[in-house]
Amino acid sequence: MQLRTDKLSVVLSGRTVLRDVSLALASGQVVGLLGPNGAGKSTLMRAIAAQTAFSGIIALGDDDLARLSPAARARLLAYLPQTRIIGWRLSVRDLVALGRLPWRAFGARPSPEDAAVVDHALGLMDVAHLADRPANELSGGEQARVLAARAVAQATPLLLADEPASGLDPAHQMMLMQALRRLAGEGRAILVSLHDLTLAARWCDRVILLKDGRLVADGLPEAELTPQRLAEVYGVTAHIARDEGGIILAPTGLTGRRLP
Numbered sequence: 451m452q453l454r455t456d457k458l459s460v461v462l463s464g465r466t467v468l469r470d471v472s473l474a475l476a477s478g479q480v481v482g483l484l485g486p487n488g489a490g491k492s493t494l495m496r497a498i499a500a501q502t503a504f505s506g507i508i509a510l511g512d513d514d515l516a517r518l519s520p521a522a523r524a525r526l527l528a529y530l531p532q533t534r535i536i537g538w539r540l541s542v543r544d545l546v547a548l549g550r551l552p553w554r555a556f557g558a559r560p561s562p563e564d565a566a567v568v569d570h571a572l573g574l575m576d577v578a579h580l581a582d583r584p585a586n587e588l589s590g591g592e593q594a595r596v597l598a599a600r601a602v603a604q605a606t607p608l609l610l611a612d613e614p615a616s617g618l619d620p621a622h623q624m625m626l627m628q629a630l631r632r633l634a635g636e637g638r639a640i641l642v643s644l645h646d647l648t649l650a651a652r653w654c655d656r657v658i659l660l661k662d663g664r665l666v667a668d669g670l671p672e673a674e675l676t677p678q679r680l681a682e683v684y685g686v687t688a689h690i691a692r693d694e695g696g697i698i699l700a701p702t703g704l705t706g707r708r709l710p
């Protein structure tokens with residue numbers, strides 16, 4: 451199933467924070483959404499997830515997302531927001547199981563399939579050993595993985611994940627990206643915003659770069675994440691190395707801007 455946006459724009463408090471963003475994302479792809487703070491990454495995801503008003507078109511397959519009911523939308527796309535605070539005292543398993551609600555009739559009991567999908571999501575995000583703990587008592591990175599597992603359990607063709615790697619230790623960052631690749635391999639389309647350029651370069655099929663609300667690059671990581679592009683978009687110099695897993699990008703300094 452393909453996600454397509456056409457001339458997507460968002461105005462917030464009188465400011466255009468996303469301007470004419472047109473992109474396409476197909477099943478089986480992990481696409482990295484990159485750009486500096488304030489570039490519009492979260493706004494783009496929020497618009498696709500119908501959490502903010504927009505102009506332009508957002509279509510998923512043959513469906514115009516703006517015309518779908520919230521229930522129908524919840525069976526097509528899962529959205530993992532950047533803010534990750536768990537306020538309720540629910541067990542990890544019960545919280546992840548909330549991801550199954552869009553698939554059940556009101557009041558129906560969870561099916562064996564629901565339980566299997568929840569177990570799979572707990573395993574993918576390496577939180578199965580925490581299943582019986584109250585989710586709000588976990589560490590920040592653990593809570594982040596629990597919320598990612600809930601989004602995975604929603605089992606939608608499209609997954610939008612806003613900075614899911616932030617706050618995770620290196621091993622869990624790798625596991626997360628591996629899990630996203632696995633989900634894409636099962637036929638999902640995944641849009642994931644990242645600030646770690648090496649993670650994006652090594653794990654994403656494609657990267658989309660935003661700057662000041664505009665799409666400034668869309669293509670293969672190795673083609674787009676060049677020193678010149680990183681200087682233009684982020685204002686950093688970078689060292690680029692290569693090994694058998696792909697490229698490694700280490701920001702080394704600022705190009706021009708200096709702190710006062």
Ligand SMILES: Nc1ncnc2c1ncn2[C@@H]1O[C@H](COP(=O)(O)OP(=O)(O)OP(=O)(O)O)[C@@H](O)[C@H]1O
Pocket residue numbers: 462463465467485486487488489490491492493494532
């Ligand atoms: N409610 C709002 N009213 C006005 N401007 C807003 C509002 N919410 C966000 N913005 C602005 O929209 C722009 C894009 O914000 P957004 O959160 O999409 O950026 P981002 O690329 O996700 O950044 P980050 O990497 O810091 O998460 C920013 O300039 C931000 O200040």
